[in-house]
Amino acid sequence: MLPLQQFQDFIKQHQLFAKDDKILVAVSGGKDSVLMLHLFKAIGVNVGVAHCNFNLRADEAQRDENFVKMLAVSLDLPFYITHFDTKKYAAENKISTQMAARDLRYNWFEELRIKENYDYIALAQHQNDAIETILINLTRGTGISGLHGILPKRDKLIRPLLCLTRQQINEAIDNNNLDFVEDSSNLSTNYTRNKLRLQVIPHLQEINPNLEKTFAENIARFADVEEFLAIQVKKLSAKLLNKRGDGIYIPLDELLKLQPQKLLLFELLKPFGFSESTIEDISNSLKSLSGTHFFSASHQAIINRNDLVIVAKDSNEHFNQFIHPSTKNILFGKHEVKLSFSTEIKFEIDANKAFVNADKLIFPLVLRNWQNGDKFIPLGMRHPKKVSDFFIDEKVPLHLKSSTPILINGNGDLVWIAGMRQDNRYKLTTATKKVAIFELEKY
Amino acid sequence: MLPLQQFQDFIKQHQLFAKDDKILVAVSGGKDSVLMLHLFKAIGVNVGVAHCNFNLRADEAQRDENFVKMLAVSLDLPFYITHFDTKKYAAENKISTQMAARDLRYNWFEELRIKENYDYIALAQHQNDAIETILINLTRGTGISGLHGILPKRDKLIRPLLCLTRQQINEAIDNNNLDFVEDSSNLSTNYTRNKLRLQVIPHLQEINPNLEKTFAENIARFADVEEFLAIQVKKLSAKLLNKRGDGIYIPLDELLKLQPQKLLLFELLKPFGFSESTIEDISNSLKSLSGTHFFSASHQAIINRNDLVIVAKDSNEHFNQFIHPSTKNILFGKHEVKLSFSTEIKFEIDANKAFVNADKLIFPLVLRNWQNGDKFIPLGMRHPKKVSDFFIDEKVPLHLKSSTPILINGNGDLVWIAGMRQDNRYKLTTATKKVAIFELEKY
The missing domain is CATH 3.40.50.620 (HUPs)
Structure with missing residues (x-):
């Protein structure tokens, strides 16, 4: 039988x-x-x-x-x-x-x-x-x-x-x-x-x-038990993971309340491929300074003010990111660019900061990778120069070339090669009424 | 070292x-x-x-x-x-x-x-x-x-x-x-x-x-994972388990929503000692008729209208339970007594029901165990009789004697030996305006 x-x-x-x-x-x-x-x-x-x-x-x-x-x-x-x-x-x-x-x-x-x-x-x-x-x-x-x-x-x-x-x-x-x-x-x-x-x-x-x-x-x-955990984590994900622009924002105060924290952090971040030991690092770093960052094969997690922000590695390097007058900060690969305005006309000599004549900006601006054919007029110069030539002159290695954020005005002008040089056309002049300050942070 | x-x-x-x-x-x-x-x-x-x-x-x-x-x-x-x-x-x-x-x-x-x-x-x-x-x-x-x-x-x-x-x-x-x-x-x-x-x-x-x-x-x-489950079950217990009087009431519609149901039912009922197979029975019976009951060594669970009710075995046999005019049903050991009123003066011959002259009742009534010295006038008789003698005449075994609910009027009169005989003083008469119907259910 x-x-x-x-x-x-x-x-x-x-x-x-x-x-x-x-x-x-x-x-x-x-x-x-x-x-x-x-x-x-x-x-x-x-x-x-x-x-x-x-x-x-x-x-x-x-x-x-x-x-x-x-x-x-x-x-x-x-x-x-x-x-x-x-x-x-x-x-x-x-x-x-x-x-x-x-x-x-x-x-x-x-x-x-x-x-x-x-x-x-x-x-x-x-x-x-x-x-x-x-x-x-x-x-x-x-x-x-x-x-x-x-x-x-x-x-x-x-x-x-x-x-x-x-x-x-x-x-x-x-x-x-x-x-x-x-x-x-x-x-x-x-x-x-x-x-x-x-x-x-x-x-x-x-x-x-x-x-x-x-x-x-x-x-x-x-x-x-596994099913129960999965159901609860799904609810928790829906509640805590907020997709905004290119990143997923998770409030740090909510993460700090999780119990058991390591387990739930692991389950919440599982889709992004972080290893168990990295999760442990993240769990131990939730009270760290803004800017602390962690990597998986596909993603990065960044402590960013009140949030843990998850961004696909490089995903945000490969398309244009728009900057509006209200934008305070924007993630770009392993970089973050911050924007603020000032009516006090001053500047610093710091390659990681651009002091731009805000009166000439046409929003939305775009932050993107270097493209073949990009030209600009380096600060202090009079004639346009190919960005590729500029990179060669400055001995910028290949991998940095492709990851450097380039700031483009609404009219198509290049405004700033972030971390390197800003464009002469957008420098401050005696006529400038308002300064846009762009600041590059590297992680 | x-x-x-x-x-x-x-x-x-x-x-x-x-x-x-x-x-x-x-x-x-x-x-x-x-x-x-x-x-x-x-x-x-x-x-x-x-x-x-x-x-x-x-x-x-x-x-x-x-x-x-x-x-x-x-x-x-x-x-x-x-x-x-x-x-x-x-x-x-x-x-x-x-x-x-x-x-x-x-x-x-x-x-x-x-x-x-x-x-x-x-x-x-x-x-x-x-x-x-x-x-x-x-x-x-x-x-x-x-x-x-x-x-x-x-x-x-x-x-x-x-x-x-x-x-x-x-x-x-x-x-x-x-x-x-x-x-x-x-x-x-x-x-x-x-x-x-x-x-x-x-x-x-x-x-x-x-x-x-x-x-x-x-x-x-x-x-x-165990800790997480324990934390969630604790929250769930606080939300779903309502202590009322002698029982713990758990809304059936909430239990039906649990997922995974068997796991959570098991965890919720763990303190009451139900076996895994009994929990499985309960889980499969949540849509059953009111009155379906289950036992652990220490407790019983009863499907009671919209709730699963957990009562300590015998715990409610050992003290007085009060019955108010608004009381619809009351658990007593392995019994449940239901109360309803009618203005239609009628009765049935059924030892599990008592048709009582409601005009003579003084609330709150009390439901309790037999006590030494209890007397009543059995229906159809004229003279008081000791309940102990009545039990002997009726050949009631010892364990039933102690578990039989006895209904006592507010003035101390015995009204009903539930499931056996009611008192002659409280029977319906032509003058009765309202009938209190007590109904005994055994589990």
């Missing part, structure tokens, strides 16, 4: 798919996927069979492919096959063979699903796989999100075999005389999993013979 | 105690506790030494006691010793020797702490103990609260040695030539822990040589 009831109950309990959905079943030919295919067939679901040949173990891979094809034909099911040059893909992408195989198969399954109009992709992971995953995560280091094991449903992937243990699968295969191949392409059976499977979990089963059931219950509890 | 910096940093980080606090150090004589004592002494904390002789392995136990006493004397520290008849205590309380030893030592430490005026009790658990605890909890089944491992501080217990791994302790003992005894009284070394220590954890360390550090980080993350 096949464990049909368990299979159906689990599908229902986790709402894996609807009655008339079409399911693409990933079948390697091993016990797990073969049983899953028979279970789907037995309960009358509309399924197709997908098999990947990774060309990793030549003869065996061909044997597996033939076996799965015959199985699909004998069950009168559509059969889909693909062949990968896994090693080549791994070499090209500088990843392990295992990661390569994983990428390749998931991508192909999803393409196939869309092309052939299937609703879900079914993978044959079972309860023991889930236990192994949790122990691996714990051993390598994890938070609450590493404790839900393998989820029964995630996007278009479903795992209905999580209702069974490895032993139950073996028994079902034996009792029903189901044919299968020894799973040479079982890519999840790597060194770490094997160690846990053979050397660790048996000892835990001596302590608790119902380990699989216990872990399934653990997992359900942990998943609930 | 002793690992003083690590020890001090950990104490500071977890705010284990204040500078001038007196610490009672539990010393078995084994490596862990001996090192901890030396560390305390070296950083100049005011400590005393407490040793338990469990009389479990006669010669060895005496050897250990002598060793710890000499150690305390040589360090010029106060020494406290006690002797337990552990086996006798275990037999009397029907618990394992290990549980008995645990009970005895914790109780004695706390008594000693108070008597001798110490601030905290220091126990010598280390990082590997914490890993074992988590793996034991996972193997036996746990929620998030089973993942914080061993807490550095809980009430008056502190565990500063959690800053070190077993290997670091062994190294410190070796490098400093510290004397110790092989820990015959190490009661935590039971079958399960030994299995994990010797057969499981070494394999995990092959996967990750920094397992202790990784687990310490895991633990910190899990503890944060």
Whole structure:
């Protein structure tokens, strides 16, 4: 007898798919996927069979492919096959063979699903796989999100075999005389999993013979806690993260109230890719001076007056930022430009400040990167000069060239190469009534 | 060199105690506790030494006691010793020797702490103990609260040695030539822990040589999630649990909105001792008919109109409950009594209902248990009868006698033995203008 009831109950309990959905079943030919295919067939679901040949173990891979094809034909099911040059893909992408195989198969399954109009992709992971995953995560280091094991449903992937243990699968295969191949392409059976499977979990089963059931219950509890945290963080994000212009502003006083602060800061900033140790730094720096900054691969976080401001790295270097008379400060890559006005006509000699004749400004001004063809009249000169030549004369290195903010007047004139030189046409004169002071801060 | 910096940093980080606090150090004589004592002494904390002789392995136990006493004397520290008849205590309380030893030592430490005026009790658990605890909890089944491992501080217990791994302790003992005894009284070394220590954890360390550090980080993350959940549940409790009279009322519509419902219901009802499976039943019954009820060892939960009502089992049987004209229903032990009024003069023959001449009622009425000396005139009779005699005639078993609600008029007359017989004086007559209908529901 096949464990049909368990299979159906689990599908229902986790709402894996609807009655008339079409399911693409990933079948390697091993016990797990073969049983899953028979279970789907037995309960009358509309399924197709997908098999990947990774060309990793030549003869065996061909044997597996033939076996799965015959199985699909004998069950009168559509059969889909693909062949990968896994090693080549791994070499090209500088990843392990295992990661390569994983990428390749998931991508192909999803393409196939869309092309052939299937609703879900079914993978044959079972309860023991889930236990192994949790122990691996714990051993390598994890938070609450590493404790839900393998989820029964995630996007278009479903795992209905999580209702069974490895032993139950073996028994079902034996009792029903189901044919299968020894799973040479079982890519999840790597060194770490094997160690846990053979050397660790048996000892835990001596302590608790119902380990699989216990872990399934653990997992359900942990998943609930994870869901609760996610719901609360979502609410908190909506409340605290304010998108303004190019940045996301988070009030520091609100962050200081969070409890536990590190956890919530981590969850709030997760979308921006900050590492745990950087989050810890940020958490310890919430009372620091304005200007303190932190980086992830994609973003920077800056303590800016009363806010923690998150800006995509460079994102704000690549398009124009408008400056209005009311603008007080504007973030630009790793820079911040501040604007103030004065009716006292004075100036300082400081490359990081520009004292501009405000009467000549046409708002909105624009702050942008240097563009090929930009020209200006350097302060003290009479003739226009190409900015590229100016950069060369000043020996400005390439990476600074592209990140230097350039201030442009509403009429298109270049007003200031921030941090370097302002334009002669906008300098203060005896006729100036009002001074616009631009100040560059570098982080 | 002793690992003083690590020890001090950990104490500071977890705010284990204040500078001038007196610490009672539990010393078995084994490596862990001996090192901890030396560390305390070296950083100049005011400590005393407490040793338990469990009389479990006669010669060895005496050897250990002598060793710890000499150690305390040589360090010029106060020494406290006690002797337990552990086996006798275990037999009397029907618990394992290990549980008995645990009970005895914790109780004695706390008594000693108070008597001798110490601030905290220091126990010598280390990082590997914490890993074992988590793996034991996972193997036996746990929620998030089973993942914080061993807490550095809980009430008056502190565990500063959690800053070190077993290997670091062994190294410190070796490098400093510290004397110790092989820990015959190490009661935590039971079958399960030994299995994990010797057969499981070494394999995990092959996967990750920094397992202790990784687990310490895991633990910190899990503890944060646990704290967050606790904070949110506390807020939720304050919002949803309304104490009214003898019961705690929780609006059903609010419970139905909770997400994830089972987790939050479990956390909200945790103080009342409901099992996880009962919580699951309650969660599935929130839309059930009024009157559906559930029990824990100490409490009952009842679906009551728009609320889930939690009442201490029997708590409301042992004092008077007042009934006002506005009272619609009142909980009484496993019973509920409902009150309504009618100007239509009619009645039914139903022991669970009393149709009472409302004109004669003097509010507030009282609902209470039977008391010795209670008399009434049974419906249809002319002469008073002792309630105790009535119970005997009706063959009411003892446990029902004490749980039967008795309705008493404001003038002291017995009006109704709920579920059995009403009083003749309060029956409906042709002169009755208004009927009070009392209805008994049993859970």
